[in-house]
Amino acid sequence: MGVEERREQLIGVALELFARRSPDEVSIDEIASAAGISRPLVYHYFPGKLSLYEAALKRAAEDLASRFEEPHEGSLGGRLLRVMRRFFDFVDEHGPGFSALMRGGPAVGSSATNALIDSVRQVAYQQILSHLRVTDPPARLELLIRSWISLAESTALIWLDGRRIPRAELESQLVHDFAALAAVGAAYDEEMTALLRHMLKDEPHDGPFTDLAARLISLAS
Template sequence: MTGAVRTTYRRLGVAERRAQLISAALGLFAHRAPEEVSLDDVAAAAEVSRPLVYRYFPGGKQQLYEAALRSAADDLELCFAEPQSGPLTRRLGAALDRYLGFVDEHDAGFSALLQGGSVVGTSRTGAIVDGVRRAAAAQILKHLSVPEPGPRLRMMVRTWITAVEAASLIRLDEEKQPPRDELRDWLVDHFVALLTATAASDAQAAEVARAAFAAEPADGPVGRLARRTVPLFEDAGHLLS
């Protein structure tokens, strides 16, 4: 006589179960807009029942979406947490590698998850997304060693964070072109150019730029950008006269 096969399920604690459901939701939101994902989809992905999803998220999909967004936001904020040692451009490049890797991993869902493009977006989700931007800017200012940045420097850094977001979205629209490493290098150059332009009219930014550029190696991004830029002015000497 053949005995019946019994399947045993491990009971999860509250925190573990919530994390499991959030992970399942993130996996779906990563490639589909939140409005296209149902609680039945999440339940199926997590291999649980729909009532169980409601038990942990009584607010339904909106509550689950906000929890998933918060989880994604926490991961994104960590992208810019880099040890404050070595040349500035090397640190920026490492942070961008993590950020762009996150974007690639979440692919088409990046816009809906983090750019407020979903119909389930609320003031709370907007605050979560804005918090990511502010946290990223705070990390960059730490790398610049500026405890009390002035308005010009703060605006420059926040402008660059916006450019990083926009470039990431455009790259998704362009079927992930250019390659990730090329976009990373271009965004590092963009930061250097923004800092240089700001330093031309702001004493605090000028002090930051001098200190940062002095620590860069000759064969690093700043040196390469400077050497590529100089020839652009060869036929425009009158600009320096």
């Protein structure tokens, strides 16, 4: 194998192991053994476990960011729901590695890993803005999107801890959460009200946002 090929193989092996156990619990020996090479040879390609971890995280981050891409077609609720499905696919595939990363800890709290996590959040933020066709977001819209992204992260983390709620429900709940938080924000801001009306106007009668509005009315009555 060439150098790049071997590096890619080791990254793949590491990601598979991190998907089953926290990176803190996976040794270089295990990675070497799973890749069928010697421990010193692993160090030939990656100077230490942290550099292999960071390379694996970089690949996972690119993978996740690519799942946020969604055609600008159909209702906004439907688009967000499809992205949530792919987000939970990712979370499901990377379980323990995702948890360890997002909860921080000895192997994963470095500046480089934090910067990488933030870069994925930034991709998610920009994607949502582009679907809303907003280029210069007011402060309340930025708050809505960024705080909803953190809500999605924590929902996924809590789901991974025992999987006590079916993920399909959480995917659709997060779409509803976005609309509900937008509705709260609209109380304070004319622009947010206009945005919410724009979000809701192209929604189909059986879409997730219409469903939520009907439910809120029945609860309030």
